[in-house]
Amino acid sequence: MPPVLLDLSDVAAGYGGRIAIQDASLRLEGGQLLGLIGPNGAGKSTLLRAVAGLIPALAGSVAIDGHPILSERERALSALGYAVDPAELPAALTGRQYLEMVASVRRCQATDWPEPELDHVLGFRAWLDTPLAQCSLGTRAKLSIAAALLGAPALLVLDESLNGLDPVSSWRLRQILQRMVATGRHAAILSTHQIEMLGSLCTDLVYVEDGRIAYRWNRLDLETAGPGGIEAMVMTAVTGTAATIG
């Protein structure tokens, strides 16, 4: 029986009294890679921030690897690798310092990635000693993901983190995610607008709309649709008509 790495139960979250997502229930086991899609402002990032404890859940409960984020924060976060927005990285530190800071908190080496020499694989080794303020958006995104992967946490959360990556790095990272999840010890949530990339990657798919989880597709649905048919499946469900191009 794979471990339950994320358990969301009727979660509501928002900012300044305004609820951005509500009645969100999700259960993620080891070996699952969940794709999170939906229009801009639908509440995807708010949901993921509530998962990471960055904003409090106004209702419901969040547990990571069996530990409630509210009452057992440090234990829950030990099992979570959250790639923060590249703009939120500490501009004054170099990439190496940032990785060393994260590694010191996670009690591992600054190169303790699930993939050997990740800095070389993703192509940010040359920028490790440059202040983050001077790095490009893509390099900062890679460093943010690399920090999230340090110590190989059980649950990975990537909130549109692949958007700024070059095609080769994006492909390599997806390969790494697939290998990690395939072990059955890890799970991941990937929020993105690029549905076509989810086809061969995700085991589950969720569509968020107007602050609620509107549609869900499981492994069987995705396998039935096939990698090339997922976009049509989603568009058919969301727009109510069969999606055709041309």
Place this chain on the structure above:
Amino acid sequence: MLKPDTLLLRLRLSRWRRFVGSCFGPSARTRAGFGAALLLVCLGGLGSLWRDRAGIASVITGRPALMAVLASATALLAGFSAGRVTSGTARMDLASPWLATLPWSARDRRRAVALSCLPPYGVVVASILTAVVLEGGLVRWTDMERTGPLGLGLVSMGFVCGGFSVPPAIAGRRQSRRVVRRRSALLDGLDRTRPRWLGNWALGRLATIKARLFLILPAILCLLGIAGSIQTGTAWPAALTGAVGGHLIFLHILRCHPLRANALRVLPVPFGRAAWGVVRLPLALSLGWFAPLGLAAFAVAPGDPTTAGCLISLVSLDGLMILISLWLADSPPAAMLLHATALLMGAQYALRLGISEAALALVLAIVLWRGAKRRFVRGTG
């Protein structure tokens, strides 16, 4: 296209709304309430201070000229700081990409910079600082009738000088976030324990500048303090220089903004450890500054309790500033203002510290700590 004046007006209104929002917005109601309560207590304390002015003046009798210089310097420095903060903020706004790319003439830009020295936020900050300085007692300790207007003039003069002291290049550099750092072996060595590099992160560009400042200018003052103790054969010149200098260094370099950053908040680090990571570097520099002076004072007068008293005062003052800065982590000027207010209040109570005052201080400390922790863990409070 909008004229520069209209654009500036909108910019100022936007900042004013932001300031009002930060004071009275739903997320900051607790802060505003606490600030109002503290202000009331402070006003009560200042009233007592005024009533006891004769007693307080007797503590410092024999040094009227020194107090006049101290009062004037404080007023000037308060105005200068307010002006510099105000102007720096305004210039950063003016150097923002969306404004910088507009086709303004050089004349329009110069006028905009001059006008931007007096935004509503600056007026509020300057008014509060003026009130604190003038009502706080330093100026009154000398001669209220003659030095009151002088103090106001000094604050105003400092404000204008501070406003024009920010070179446009600095504002532009801040805005572009081009942080060019030279590594300081001294600071890096102090910042290697778990969690690593929080001090460097907190200090940012200050890490280099302050390291130089810490080594050169204070070294001269250090020697003067030690020389004073040797010449007079007493501990107080060196010990007092150590305590005051150490605390000023601490005030200048303490930054707690990483505690509000998501990059730190998503890590499995307890609040206490994160807070320690942020304050350990400034604290080490503060105590490191006191150490040689304290040792010199002890060597000159081993039995004099002044040295121990100054060390305790330094630790207490640094501790107070830590609590306030953790609570107001995203606003160092506001933290410093609250610290100055608390000190003025404390100066009054220090003359007759009792159980009730100590209990009040303890309650305040707990409230500040819990509030800071709540904001770190939950992002609200």
